[in-house]
Structure formats: C-alpha cells, structure tokens
Amino acid sequence: MRVEILHIDECPNWMEAGTRVEAALTELGRVDVEVTYRLLTDSVQAAAVPFAGSPTFLLDGVDAFPSDGRTSDLACRVYRIDTGFAGVPSVAQLVEAIQNHA
Template structure:
C-alpha cells in the first residue's frame, strides 16, 4: 500500500491530515506503510495528479475521498465530517475509507 498527502503550502490542514492518516493506518494494522507528503507549488503540478484540493489523501494513487472532479487550483479542500465541514477528514472517516480500500 502507498499513502500520499498532496498539499499546498498555504493550507494548514495537511499537517493534521497526515497525523490522522498515520493514526488511522496504525489502528488498522498498517504501521509499516510510509506516508509521502507532496507539496504542489504550481497549477501545472496540480494538474498532473489526482488533486481535489489541499489536502488530498491518496492510497495507491487514488483519492481516498473521491469528488466530482479534479482541480488545478491551488486551494484548500473541505471535507464533510460528523461535526460539519472541516479541512480534513476525521480519523474514523480515514479508518473507514482505508478499510474499504483493502
């Protein structure tokens, strides 16, 4: 399994998204899976990957929370969580999405 967080510098949520992803991977028995963090610095870089806004969490190259479309806009992403809109999914949402991916 490959885990990656695509992000932009201006979006603060990618740090916490990475921490939550690490905790979720660990909790479902994937402690050995490293997480790669990829900074997207231009619209051209964003257009080359499945970017849905920052942070986008990929597992094996696929968005763990697919949306209607990709974007090359260097913008923050919003996730629908049980507590309302947030800049990252909850650890539980990550665990559920990862389990569905297995």
C-alpha cells in the same frame, strides 16, 4: 499500500492530515505503510495528479475521498464530517477509506 498526501504550502491542514492518517494506520495495525507528502507549487503540478484541494489523500494513487472536485487551482479542500465541515476528514473516515481500499 502507498499513502500520499498532496498539499499546498498555503493550507495548514496538511500537517493535521498526516497526524490523522498515522492514527488511522495505527488503529488498523498497518505500521508497515509509509506516508509521503507532495507539495504542489503550481497549477501545472496540480493538474498532473488527482488533486481535489489541499490536503488530498491518495491511496495507491487514487483519491481516498473521490468527488467531482478535481482541480488545478491551489486551494484548500473541505471535508464533510459528523459535526459539519472541516479541513481534514476524521480518523474514523480515514480508517473506513483505507479499509475500503484494501
């Protein structure tokens, strides 16, 4: 499995995204999975990938949290979590997404 986090420089949530993905992978015993990051700097780059705002989590090139929100705008993404909305999904949500993908 490949995990890639698409992000923009202006959105600080990509750092927490990496921390949470690592925690989810550790919880699943998937220490063999490398997490990579791709900085998107313009709308052309964003349009070329399944980007739905920063951060977007790709599992083998597929959005882990699919929505109709694909965009070429360099914007932050919002996730629904148990307590409302946040800039990153919870570790539990990432665990579930990884399990469902595998």
